[in-house]
Amino acid sequence: MANQVSDKQVQLEEQVKDIKLYIDGSFGDAKSNETFENISPFTNEPINRVASGDTEDIDQAVKAARKAFKGEWGNLKVKERLAYINKIADLIDEHIDEIAPLESYDTGLPISQTKKMVARSAHNFRFYAEMVSSRLVGDVYQVDDEFLNYTIHKPVGIAGLITPWNAPFMLETWKIAPALATGNTVILKPAEWSPLTANRLAEIIDKAGLPDGVFNVVHGYGEKAGAALVAHPDVELISFTGETTTGSEIMKNGADSLKRFSMELGGKSPIIVFDDADLDRALDAATWGIFSFNGERCTANSRLYLHESVADTFVERLKERVQNIIVGDPMREQTQVGPLIHKKHYDNVKGYLELAKEEGCEVISGDIPEDMSRGNFIAPTILLNAHNNMRVIQEEIFGPVIAVMTFKEEEEVIELANDVRYGLAGYVWTKDIQRGHRVAQAVDSGMLWVNSQNVRDLRTPFGGSKHSGIGREGGYYAFEFYTEIQVIHVALGQHQIPQFGK
16 A cells, blocks of 8 residues: 655645755756755655766865855954854744754654754754854963963864764754854765755755855765765865764775864664663653664664663563554654665665574564555564674664663673774663762763763763764864864063074
């Protein structure tokens, strides 16, 4: 049976137009006139066509960005620059009801979640306008009456931002907001599987009236547009969010021009539930943490470690939750899990479920409505009888799949939690606050939550350890990446200078 398409889906199908590149303040075709097809995750039918940029388009965007950096944008007062940043936020707020459905239509993310994501996107711009205004400050080092040494922050230049498809609009603004607020110019290369809201953001920024060339969007494939952006000698910064292997390739390809890199990569994050935990809240957090965003989130708690004394009860309740989760049309408010972004990704996740069976797991899945047959639907899934040496435990699945394991002792579960190459996030549930701190500090992860799901505080550093990333963004930590720190040494008196050759 075919998908029962909602009225909102039909409206969007009629409204969505083909997408062009946005370079130097204008929308236009790729130099090659090549395009690619954007496919609906809900129906696997074409949504529209998208201009496919490559080296020539990247080069044009770089020239425009450099001209703006050295010209009008680079010469603005900070107050004037931040007025643009706040204006972008205001325009996003005005269009939330329009952007959120576009995001759901393009990605399969449930509309109830994309509405919150878009609202947070506006907040990202306001937050960085405030951060630059109040926290982008230098330090002063006085040396008696002889020297006054001080530091200043200067924008680095052109920021190449390569963003993922799993929460595209929000994650694009996480990078764009600090890059622009600190005075850089931007070339955005969005994920090719989710171009709709990146284009809408270009339209919003164009409406905000930023000088030509400050913000540019080059759609296209990673191996063409992305590779050209990374390799371009005049692009100083690359911020990338995506898969670990791709991140490694990007760093190799950009090494010749000594770029700065910020890498937010893969994850296989543990959630550890001790026997004294508030099991109701831990169950809520575990369920939300893996099945929200359709399971396509880097910080997902995909490895569940349960103390053996509570494991049976917890698993039975988790099974019940999985059966009750509403899978369906991402445009419907009640939907909790929608289709995966693309058929290729769907096939990859399905492959891991087959692998799980081969490795000896019991695979328990929820139900998919019969009329959702054309979409890339994977029902919320639990893997039981899992062990740390299995590939489904060691490798990132990036779907609505949680693997369950048990432990007896604190030291044992710490060792299990750390026995992967990733180290992005972690979650610990216990009422023993000393143990909470102790385990949190022992787990190898860039971020860890105690008695909480992933609640983001924009002031804190975001990033991972081991193969989950390099560098930190978020809060004033982003300033280390998006600005150059210059130290000025001023002599206050007649200090002694060696007189060679006098």
